[in-house]
Amino acid sequence: MTEKRSKAKERSGHPLDDLLREDRIPHIWCPGCGIGTAFSSCLKAIRSSGVEPKNVVMVSGIGCSGRAAGYVNLDSFHTTHGRAIPFATGLKLANPVLHVIVFSGDGDLFAIGGNHLIHAARRNVDMTVICVNNFNYGMTGGQVAATTPKSARTTTTPFGNPETPFSLPHIAYASGATYVARWTILHTREIAKSVEEALLKKGFSFIEVLSPCPVNYGRRNRESSLETLKIYQDKTIIKNGAHPSSVDIDPEKGIILGKFIDVDRPTCKEMYDKICRSE
């Protein structure tokens, strides 16, 4: 592996090349999309965590973010829509040595897969869930999501969204996650730090990454990628330790970011070993 790594460095000089399936590049993500930024921050964290790459596995569902597993040069799984978390639960419980990362989108993890997320958090399965939230279904052309802001226009809310969006950190926290953070793709160092902490932490960790989707969401809501980034720069407020019930995403009042929760409680496996294998 080290030989391969040094060869990769020689060729391109990028320290993360070894973690990328270069033969799968170019990726499918659109110009101005933020998923790649969240993805590379995640790779940085895998590298800096010192965890042996052969013990890191990435699982994705379906959607734009769900393609991440296809680009990471680790054991990686691109599963069915919404089911990355229960697939990852099987992996982790069957081989507890693994560090399991679920990298997927808001539609995958909170609409079709919402039930699995709350139960994995409740059980405290030791995994790191990274949710790229781009506020809509990008892969299918920009439909309303469980995260779409009120009144926002999408292809299936042509008059504006009449529904109320989920607050993802609040759900993760209320379900029992032991690590909860939110960043935007402008906050690459913070994402990497959070992912590293989450990887090294025993328990269910959840990191939301806000990302522009200029082609689908931005276009219909008069927001270029640059304008979205400007909002991320001007309107975000970092409040580490803020209660997850108070972490609004309000472009007027402010978007609350930070590491909100970092607590310890026994993991699913620890409790299973203690209670079911005690004899």
Add this chain to the structure above:
Amino acid sequence: MKASVLTGQHYISGDVACAEGALAAGCRFFAGYPITPATEIAEHVAKRLPEVGGTFIQMEDEIAAMAAVLGASWAGKKSMTATSGPGFSLMMENIGLGICTETPCVVVNVQRTGPSTGLPTMGAQGDMMQARWGAHGHYEIIALAPSSPQEMFYLTITAFNLSETYRLPVLIMSDEIVGHMSERVTIPPSKEISTSSRPRPKGRKDRFKLYKPGPNGVAPMPSVGEGFRIHVTGLTHDEKGYPVLTAETQEEMMARITGKIRKNLGDIIQTEGYRLDDAEVVLISYGVSARTSLAAVDLARKHGVKAGLLRLITIWPFPEDPIRRLAERVKGFMTVEINMGQIHLEVQRCVGRKTPAVLVGHPGGAIISPDHVYEALKEAF
């Protein structure tokens, strides 16, 4: 740690025998969701798996259970789930993922009457075609139909062996009656139980191709954490496992996942004949219906009718050859099953037009009695 093979004589239900068969086959991971009449399988392994170093988890639904089973299989564990009709429907998408990604695992369906919630929870055999075609797209599948608790034990071992050998989800299509009936079950010493494990990769890891088939058409399978850096996707993929979204790659992938079954039919298919040697009329049945059909054969013989039974142990791939061979010499066939004609369609296909084939079906909720089968036989032939 306790013994994983409980050698000896037991008086247990089909469901419990299935659970013990799984442990004897080397199953060390079970993810499930409660549903009558399959719940006893989950209840039994919930107690037994931690005793033998395995893991049981009750998931939030059957979709999650099936997903977890696939994940555990890639982590290197022989894994399974058990359910009934409604749960089987929910598992279908991930069974398809298991087929596409060539993931060994076992799915037990202890059938009850449908459609929908149906008659909870009286027996039926109405999911036989769903077992064949329930996931979207075209594929081959292996499904087995046990007729007794003893066979629930043995066929669960067979199911694991086939799933490991051919790398796919193998279905055990039981029914409420066989699942809930208790009979004597003999569990042999562990050294007499033959178990198979998935083919393992050899050679250099950096040159490894995840779906490059071996001589029998099945590719070796590494586990996560062994340094192969595999990519596994439900998208159409090439031999390396990478998505390649072209009709040509689809053709290659389909040739592999269907070919490995079609080329090994002789190794996979099992049937059992009863009084077939001089039979003029052949009953074709499986599961609990094969038991009542067997009694009907004896009844018919008593009345001088030369009847016989071909019991299908393997349902999918369908045992075409034994039926075609019989069709050359017998006067007629009768399919006995607790649905309105599913396997009968296959029987008709194999028998052809020259020989009559009649259905004795039932909408579900009761068994088809030997008398009923015999009366139908008298009327038809």
